[in-house]
Amino acid sequence: MEEMELIARVKTGDADAFSKLICGYEQKLFAFAYRMLSDSHDAEDALQEALLRAYRKIDSFSGDAAFSTWLYTILNNVCLDVLRKRKRTGDKTHLSINQTSREEDEYELQIEDDAPGPYDSYRKKAAMQALQQAIDQLSEEHRAVIVMRDIDGLEYDEIAKITGASLGTVKSRISRGRLALRKILEKNRELFLD
Amino acid sequence: MEKPDCKNILDQIPLYIDNMLSEEETDIVCKHIKTCSACKKEYEFIKSISKASAGLVSPALSKDFHDRLMQKISAEAAPKRRIALPWRKAMHFAAAAAVIALSVVSFLNLEQKAPSANVDEYLPAASETPSGEVQTAQPEQTTEQGESVAQITDHAKATPKPQKTVKKPVNATAPAKKTTQESRMDEKTLPSENPPVTESEVISPASARIVQEPDSTAYSGENDETETATAYRVVTVTVSETAYDEAAHILSVCEMDENGYRAEEKLPDLLDALSALEDYEMTSRASSDVTADYIQLTK
Numbered sequence: 221m222e223e224m225e226l227i228a229r230v231k232t233g234d235a236d237a238f239s240k241l242i243c244g245y246e247q248k249l250f251a252f253a254y255r256m257l258s259d260s261h262d263a264e265d266a267l268q269e270a271l272l273r274a275y276r277k278i279d280s281f282s283g284d285a286a287f288s289t290w291l292y293t294i295l296n297n298v299c300l301d302v303l304r305k306r307k308r309t310g311d312k313t314h315l316s317i318n319q320t321s322r323e324e325d326e327y328e329l330q331i332e333d334d335a336p337g338p339y340d341s342y343r344k345k346a347a348m349q350a351l352q353q354a355i356d357q358l359s360e361e362h363r364a365v366i367v368m369r370d371i372d373g374l375e376y377d378e379i380a381k382i383t384g385a386s387l388g389t390v391k392s393r394i395s396r397g398r399l400a401l402r403k404i405l406e407k408n409r410e411l412f413l414d
Numbered sequence: 415m416e417k418p419d420c421k422n423i424l425d426q427i428p429l430y431i432d433n434m435l436s437e438e439e440t441d442i443v444c445k446h447i448k449t450c451s452a453c454k455k456e457y458e459f460i461k462s463i464s465k466a467s468a469g470l471v472s473p474a475l476s477k478d479f480h481d482r483l484m485q486k487i488s489a490e491a492a493p494k495r496r497i498a499l500p501w502r503k504a505m506h507f508a509a510a511a512a513v514i515a516l517s518v519v520s521f522l523n524l525e526q527k528a529p530s531a532n533v534d535e536y537l538p539a540a541s542e543t544p545s546g547e548v549q550t551a552q553p554e555q556t557t558e559q560g561e562s563v564a565q566i567t568d569h570a571k572a573t574p575k576p577q578k579t580v581k582k583p584v585n586a587t588a589p590a591k592k593t594t595q596e597s598r599m600d601e602k603t604l605p606s607e608n609p610p611v612t613e614s615e616v617i618s619p620a621s622a623r624i625v626q627e628p629d630s631t632a633y634s635g636e637n638d639e640t641e642t643a644t645a646y647r648v649v650t651v652t653v654s655e656t657a658y659d660e661a662a663h664i665l666s667v668c669e670m671d672e673n674g675y676r677a678e679e680k681l682p683d684l685l686d687a688l689s690a691l692e693d694y695e696m697t698s699r700a701s702s703d704v705t706a707d708y709i710q711l712t713k
Contacts, residue, residue, distance in 0.1 A: 235487045251472035275487050276686050370467035398428035401463050412462040
């Protein structure tokens, strides 16, 4: 069924239509929330909250932007609220959890056909671990745009719509975010260069 | 030793990677990194970080995530349908249904006593007149007992009549008045009985006619704007200090005046959205001083 048709049905209160509508977006949105919040449980809670808000506010979706963009916008706001609340309450537990939870399968790589040697695998795994920790150290605004651009592959104009910022601001944030990652990962430079 | 313009080049490399520089800037950066090994290494480093980011994998969503979500959605879907009809109109329909039900009961009760009457005369507001005169629905008719309408209306004038309302007015000062039916029954003009007059019987007896007092505050049931002393809800919502800005953002769709946020028909949906905020509390009161449903936000 066409997405717009499902949305029209959701606006009449059709919960089944909403189920079909968001089914295909859940994993991708979860991935975004996970990268933002560094915690699976928090990411699921944030995604639940975002999708509930989307259901309640479905009438406000006008169709001017893509539905995925609209969902991203809601989820981004929820994640930023969580991060700000953590900051206010001085919650630093997620940083320490981050270091232990990102092990084993969390650093699966897109390995090319010719399997790398043991050192290469170790190096790539270490690079990913360092990268995730570096992303976690970014400010909320930089983290959001870096995740959207470099991890989720969203275009600049879509990121602007999601964040409500101008294209110029998005460019500035991505630029500074990447330079911040460069600075944090300077000590691990050799892991990223062939 | 770093060339003077390498710092500027470094600042532009992140956007150069995505081809988001102007044509002139792109050309400058491209030429520079071809000739500057240090900047070239920075370009490759920043680019590899972005490329590695694309390879990050997230854990899978919980298998029961979707089911848990849909349980919450379904719980909201049912009341959402119920409150899709504005609550005030729902009350009006309920009141109208109650009148109809009571009419049927009264009709069945009084049919045994005095079968002839015009039930329609008991429906309020149709016979209201602005002139202040007591008005009857069918002045040409008489009851089986032979009383003329004029006699009935004389009785109506002579005795106080209970106020007959379809919807209970908020204005508690409305005087209670007896209908003609009740008056006649009190004065034993009906031959067969004098049962105690209840509100339900008064509303729609089948065997007599009712006189509608023109200054009654009975609800017309037809048009909200004709009501006097109409009451709306003023809902006070309290959230935590941290959630206050978001609450104000949610309410920004409303007009705001000295009474608060004019929620009107959006009240149920706004309260739904606000209820998700931290430390949400809500109290509600009826007020005849406002002309729509309002939300007052506090922290």
